[in-house]
Amino acid sequence: MTTRLTLGIVLVAVFALGSTAYAHHGSASYSQQPTTLKDVTVTQVNWGNPHTLLFFDHKDEKGTVQHWVAEANAASTLSTSGWTKNAIKYGDKVTVVFYAAKNGQTVGRVGKVVLADGREFGDGSLIGDRPSVCDDEFTTGGNEAAACRPGGRITNNDQKR
Amino acid sequence: MRFHVWSVLKSSAAIAAAVILLASAPQAASSQNAEPEKQSGPAPVHDLWGMWTGPNEGLLSNRVPTMTPAGRAKLDANIPDPFSASSNDPWKTCDPFGMPRGVNNQYGLFGFAQMPGRIIIVNGFNRTWREVWMDGRKLPQNIGHEGGPSAMYNGYSVGHWEGNNTLVVETVGMDERTWMDRRGYPHSVDAKVIERYTRSDFDHLSMTETVDDPAYYTQNPFLFAKQDYRFVRNQTDLNAPIPFTSDRLCIPSQAMDYMKAIGLPADIDSATGQKK
Numbered sequence: 001m002t003t004r005l006t007l008g009i010v011l012v013a014v015f016a017l018g019s020t021a022y023a024h025h026g027s028a029s030y031s032q033q034p035t036t037l038k039d040v041t042v043t044q045v046n047w048g049n050p051h052t053l054l055f056f057d058h059k060d061e062k063g064t065v066q067h068w069v070a071e072a073n074a075a076s077t078l079s080t081s082g083w084t085k086n087a088i089k090y091g092d093k094v095t096v097v098f099y100a101a102k103n104g105q106t107v108g109r110v111g112k113v114v115l116a117d118g119r120e121f122g123d124g125s126l127i128g129d130r131p132s133v134c135d136d137e138f139t140t141g142g143n144e145a146a147a148c149r150p151g152g153r154i155t156n157n158d159q160k161r
Numbered sequence: 162m163r164f165h166v167w168s169v170l171k172s173s174a175a176i177a178a179a180v181i182l183l184a185s186a187p188q189a190a191s192s193q194n195a196e197p198e199k200q201s202g203p204a205p206v207h208d209l210w211g212m213w214t215g216p217n218e219g220l221l222s223n224r225v226p227t228m229t230p231a232g233r234a235k236l237d238a239n240i241p242d243p244f245s246a247s248s249n250d251p252w253k254t255c256d257p258f259g260m261p262r263g264v265n266n267q268y269g270l271f272g273f274a275q276m277p278g279r280i281i282i283v284n285g286f287n288r289t290w291r292e293v294w295m296d297g298r299k300l301p302q303n304i305g306h307e308g309g310p311s312a313m314y315n316g317y318s319v320g321h322w323e324g325n326n327t328l329v330v331e332t333v334g335m336d337e338r339t340w341m342d343r344r345g346y347p348h349s350v351d352a353k354v355i356e357r358y359t360r361s362d363f364d365h366l367s368m369t370e371t372v373d374d375p376a377y378y379t380q381n382p383f384l385f386a387k388q389d390y391r392f393v394r395n396q397t398d399l400n401a402p403i404p405f406t407s408d409r410l411c412i413p414s415q416a417m418d419y420m421k422a423i424g425l426p427a428d429i430d431s432a433t434g435q436k437k
Contacts, residue, residue: 029427046422048415049408050244053422069422076409105426134223138387141218141265146241146344148223150233 030099030109042092043067047085049074054088054110056096070098072110072122083121088113097122201364206325209280209358212272213366215390217286219265221342222385225378232347232377239345246424251340253420255411259314259339260332261354261370263289265386266343267409270393273328280320280328286409293320293330304334305350312336312350323357330356341372341385349376366390 037058044055051071058066072078075085088094095114101107112122133139134148228236243252252258258266263284270285278296283289300317303309310317316335323329332354341348348354352374360366367389373382 046415046418048418049410049412050416050419051423053419055422071419071423074409101427103427107423107426137222137224138220139223140216141221141343141386143242143244143343145221145342149236149241149344149346150228151237 029101029103031102032099034097034111035100035108036095036097037068038095039093040068040096042088042090042094044090045085045088047075049076052078052083054096054113056094066106068096068098068106068108070096070108070110072113078121081121082119083113087119087121088115092116201362204326204360204362207322208275209273209328209360209366210275212270212285212393213390214270214393215268215388217267217269219268219342219368219370219386219388221265221344222383222387224383225346225385226380226383227378229375229377229379232349232374235347235377236345239340239347241343241345243343244419244424246420250343250345251338252343252411253416255413255416257287257289257314257339260291260316260318260335261348261352261372261385262340262342263291263315264356264368264370265341265388268388270409271390272393282330287411288409291315291318293318293328295320300331300333305337310334314339316354326360328356328358330358332356346385347377348372348374351376353382355382364392364394366392 037056040056040058042054042056044053046053046055051073052075053069053071055067055069058068060066072083078084093116097111097114098108099111110122112120114120139145139148239250240248241250242248243250245253252266257263264271267286268284272283272285274281274283278294280293280295282291282293298319300319301310304317305312312334314336316332318330318332320328320330333352335348335350335352335354337348337350339348340346352372355371355373357369357371358366359368368387369384370386371382372378372385375381
């Protein structure tokens, strides 16, 4: 309860102030090397935006259960790959190929999900930060474009100092 | 001539009907025109009606002119990346893109509903719309200043045709809280934005976005963004998102859930408990 309350206060601060002590994560926070966990149990799917969230439990070799959450793409984008709102449900046993956070937290980015019946969702690739080509007249407008701002990409308060 | 903002509300039923018609158009076309046309026909005159699709993100200029001190201060205060806990991108909390960002960020599916005296531009992202007055009225003056009308997120827009196939939209009075794009470029309340939509043939449309804002930029006007789009003929277009069968919405509660589940923990170094 206390933890939830504390987190709630932090969240309120984040949204109220707009910028806080936390650094940018983006896909740069994730390992470039995929992790594969077999026979994990889906505990929740937040189908939505900005990214769909897949919650799952994994039991390690010592029998300890780890609670993971991995972000996939936006629901509207996933729809084009056949992944629908009800395609992956609570209790499903699946294999998840994902890119774990470098900081050791049990969060990551979905590469693909393989269901027990063999169906696969996701494209298997890490959609990460791509280098911007600032010398070109135009740049594609992802977050990477911010690297071409005067002074380069500024994504947190530390970098501003 | 007075600017009839509230007349929009009076005709909201007509706008709603137009949006519904636009929304249903791709589905109706899909059963009649299952195969994509191999060769595009000529562009019809003064006609952009229907839905258009292309990349979700506009091409953003790397030739943005030097900023004034006031503009640079605003830029420095804007921290991009809506997926980051440290960002103050209005998108992160699902605030409106408004103008001029609305036509260069998540603009991969949009449409035009033409009606007497105005054109409604609808956007698939967040299912928003804005009106462009085509009846010759003048833009209001002194917007956002004492004695003038209030600035609005989408500003005030008038348009006209140049030649047979180019729609020119001029927008002023944009709320300063909107960013120019996802990079965080700012604009002042006195900025003017010109969109040019040129239909080169039946299936192809190009958009350019030009900005004139002497308060924040030293060389004006300047080309800020551009992108190319294709007419949505049916839903079998492999280059198109699925028109009107997916929710392309920014939902605040989901955005907060995302930040709680991913944004915050991904930013914490578990070894030290400190931010990275």
